[in-house]
Amino acid sequence: MTHPACQSPGLSAHQPASRDVRLRAQALSVAYAQAPILSDLTLDIPDGEITVIVGPNACGKSTLLRSLARLQRLSAGQVLLDGKNIHHQRSRGVAQRLAILPQSPTAPEGLTVHDLVSRGRTPHQSALKQWSRQDARAVEQALERTSMGPLAQRNLEALSGGQRQRAWIAMALAQETDILLLDEPTTYLDLPHQIELLTLVQSLNQDSGQTVAMVLHDINLAARFANHMIALRAGEVFAKGRPEQVVTRENMAQVFGLKCQIISDPVHATPHVIPE
Amino acid sequence: MTLITTTASRPQRKRIPDRHLWLLLALVGLALLSCLSLRLGLRPIGWNEIWASFVAYSPETANHIVIQQMRLPRLLAAWLGGAALATSGMLIQGLTRNPLADPGLLGINAGAALGVILCIFLLGISDPAAFVWVAMAGGLVSTILVFLLGGGQRGSNLRLILAGAALSALFLALGRSLLLVSQRSLDVYRFWVLGGLDGIEMQTIFALLPIFGFGAALALISAFHLNAMILGEDTARGLGLRTAGTRTLAVAAILCLCAATVSMAGPIAFVGLVVPHMARRFSGADMRWCTLFSALLGAGLLMLADLVGRLPFFGGNMQAGVMVALIGGPAFVWLLRRNERGLR
């Protein structure tokens, strides 16, 4: 859990030795009705870092994330979690180590925030052990970290978009996994809320060393919050590495077909894309 | 989003010429079916005579009377009823975003049935011609009740569904208990409820035609609106639509179409619920195409059902409402199975 890379940001450029990476895709291919979506992808999700997957629409970002979370049928290759094929492990056991939050999920009607967040405890519960002390503590903590505590008894439908998204994140946190996968967690949020949410994710990563992998649309936000970036194009990895290695003029032209200038963000010194 | 765009865009690009081809096929099929349904029956009538009955109608020729007084009204009724039911099914499913919604959910069928039963029970009327307007009134009242109970313009889908189902069940049970009490009502009602196309008169169809037309116009407008609503309510508002108005509009369209159909042919199940799903296999997600295909498929299916029901094998008088499900059910399952990509 306490990987050295997450304690000092300066070390985050260091790629962990590939044998102790917990989540990795090997020669991964996904096809849907004979149309290939991902072809022959091999990549690592570095432990204790924030990995952001970027790419144009329809390049297979979400499919990659779903594949990493064993939600996608693979046509070839495998995903390894802790060195073993993720599809051959007990789903419950996987869920204790890896959480995924799909894009803009919808909750059943009439659920309160607390109910929703409690559902995140599912892999740690059973029909007999439905509410242990550990469960109560994890839910409290998740609510607190997302500052949803005061809203815990509110109905989910009564919340604003930003609050609702935080509730979903809290649910994924309550799952208490080492690895957290997020699919476009900033959809439908305005810029301040996007920043707030990503800062929350960053603090989770820094405080408890949680490995985070997420899909983001906004390259600039991705560059600012990522330690590690993966750029996909047409189902293949086009570039990966530190943000300044991935977000370059040539890569943006190749991946997005976007002519742009790259400047250094005056506040955070991360690469910033200015489209021409 | 990535997954959806990838998976949907690729096959659809290939499908657009398909859509026109399917449309052509459907129209040709409908024309053929129409001809056949004029020709076939308890006794087949030759093409020459069918043609003659249109251009040189003589009231003395028995076959001319059969064509003009019986088979033609039946054919028109199948066209109108099938298209109307399927279109309104499409609308209610789009409106409630529930694939299990049926136009009967708004209480039209149950209201119409209760209206007819009350009319027989209280007023002692047993003339089917009078039922048209009673059924219409019953459908109107119960739909308004369902709409109000469902929260009116701003209600949620769940509310509308629950209100509709509860009220329909209540009305049906009320009607049924009246029938069980009064044998006389049952004798008259029995024939109305079977949902047949026989015995429909040309006058009735002409009288109902304006309502069908008005309903169709409303349906087209609301299909256009619902199409924009799929993009999200905000986008729809951005496009200048009033989302609350769309709800009312769609309900009004469904009311006109279904009330006219039920008062003409009695309650016919299946068409409104399942045909839209069949249509979606051919049309893709665009509501306007979907509405078009629903109307054509609905008309075709009802016509086919009516035709097959008339065949000697089924005794020559099997109700179209029964045949529709008997033919359509397996066809629907087959369509679902055939579709490689499942339900996207």
Next chain:
Amino acid sequence: MTHWTLRLPFISLRLSARGSAVALALALMIAAGALLALRLGTYPLVAGTWVAILGGGGSDIEQMILLDHRLPRILTALGAGACFGLSGAMFQTMLRNPLASPDVIGFNAGASCGALVAIITAGSAATGGTVLLGALLGAFCTAVLVVGLAWRNGLQAERLVLIGLGGGFALAALSDLLLSRTDARTAADMTKWLIGTLNARDWQDVTLVWAGLALLSPVLVWLHFPLARLGLPEDLASGLGLRLSPLRLTITALGIVLATLAVCSAGPLPFVAFAAGPIARSLLRNGQPALLGASAIGALLVLAADTAARMIVTLHLPAGVFTALIGGPVMIWLLVTQLRKGKL
């Protein structure tokens, strides 16, 4: 909302104050209803004599009325209602659709159709046993067929719903066809069976439904936990470690068995399976599937319907008429009160 937590070494449960209060109230209502139903009837039995009769005392007539008529009938009603409620709530929760009760998605139609075939093939030799066997076989075949056809890379909820819908309509139409092919007497028998009645229940029915419930209850208790999480989006549910296809298969199988038990013992009573879940959920208001609540509401509904049917002797109305007459207003009342409170 207040909660109590129960923690033992291997067991921990969380009970909400509201849930416990509702459960207690429902249990009291069922007990009171059952006692009232025992007392009511054309032959008055004073409460004080019950104990004596149960102990073997009382006159022969009293013995017969209590032990052979009222008690089995009430127990069957309670058991069948609980089965209907459970089955409906399970399907609605699993399929995430308030309309997806077993009577909508075709499983009741399968049981009814099987029973009809049994009545027809056995002819005059038809006994309760044959009908029961027919219904069981019908439901089983439908279930295997629907699930088999819907299975592709696992059991998808929407496929299951749509295939069930198409199959259900076809089977209902088949029942109509069968009805129209038989002589009037058999048809009358079948119609009565199709509405659902609790006339002349004996201890065989009681054993069937209650033994079934007792056998299945451990599985139900176990299923409540994953079922509460199936309301979440699919990806999220799998992400939380639930294995969707095996779970759905188990729930479908169990739901069908429950629905069949109910249909076999009380006939396809309308509206109970549909209404019990929503009524229970709106009483509990915790976003849970409310299986216990749904079974209690179902039991209450059927008991009330059957008691009403028994009370109004002169009309000879089957219980199937009253389920909607009683359940419909309850649901509408809930909708209206919640509209006022701005909930739902």
